Amino acid sequence: xxxxxxxxxxxxxxxxxxxxxxxxxxxxxxxxxxxxxxxxxxxxxxxxxxxxxxxxxxxxxxxxxxxxxxxxxxxxxxxxxxxxxxxxxxxxxxxxxxxxxxxxxxxxxxxxxxxxxxxxxxxxxxxxxxxxxxxxxxxxxxxxxxxxxxxxxxxxxxxxxxxxxxxxxxxxxxxxxxxxxxxxxxx
Numbered sequence: 001x002x003x004x005x006x007x008x009x010x011x012x013x014x015x016x017x018x019x020x021x022x023x024x025x026x027x028x029x030x031x032x033x034x035x036x037x038x039x040x041x042x043x044x045x046x047x048x049x050x051x052x053x054x055x056x057x058x059x060x061x062x063x064x065x066x067x068x069x070x071x072x073x074x075x076x077x078x079x080x081x082x083x084x085x086x087x088x089x090x091x092x093x094x095x096x097x098x099x100x101x102x103x104x105x106x107x108x109x110x111x112x113x114x115x116x117x118x119x120x121x122x123x124x125x126x127x128x129x130x131x132x133x134x135x136x137x138x139x140x141x142x143x144x145x146x147x148x149x150x151x152x153x154x155x156x157x158x159x160x161x162x163x164x165x166x167x168x169x170x171x172x173x174x175x176x177x178x179x180x181x182x183x184x185x186x187x
Contacts (some may be wrong), residue, residue, distance in 0.1 A: 004042045010040040021064040024057040061089050075103050082108045086134035092118050111135050
């Protein structure tokens with residue numbers, strides 16, 4: 001009932017991030033929570049409604065216990081709002097309507113998506129976690145981490161003794177049909 005007093009509830013990593021997060025609360029309507037304690041660097045789970053789409057909380061990745069909620073009237077409005085900003089690290093969709101959810105999935109881009117839940121998309125090793133565009137590069141967890149941090153180097157090693165003049169312009173010395181046949185056998 002009081003997360004700030006609960007010893008098992010996590011705190012913000014340092015004063016700088018605590019200040020960054022609490023500054024977001026100045027330009028929003030707090031729907032739930034909103035309490036915080038400077039001494040313990042704790043912020044209660046908080047749900048907010050930004051006063052406008054250009055609020056600070058809508059322009060930065062939050063990485064804290066604050067979730068902005070954006071209301072809408074049409075699915076097209078949702079898609080337009082998501083597309084009007086940099087691609088988000090996570091997109092949370094709450095709906096029981098599969099057509100609505102699918103339309104958002106098909107017409108937006110984000111690092112990850114949770115439908116009717118939050119944060120859980122990053123907990124499984126079988127799902128990649130990572131951003132796209134401004135929200136990050138690459139994907140992590142399990143094999144995805146190995147692939148992201150591995151460099152696959154292509155190496156072509158040609159011998160000096162074979163240097164066919166066909167490789168160099170002008171290319172009109174040999175009929176195109178003959179060149180296609182040669183390439184077909186090589187590839």
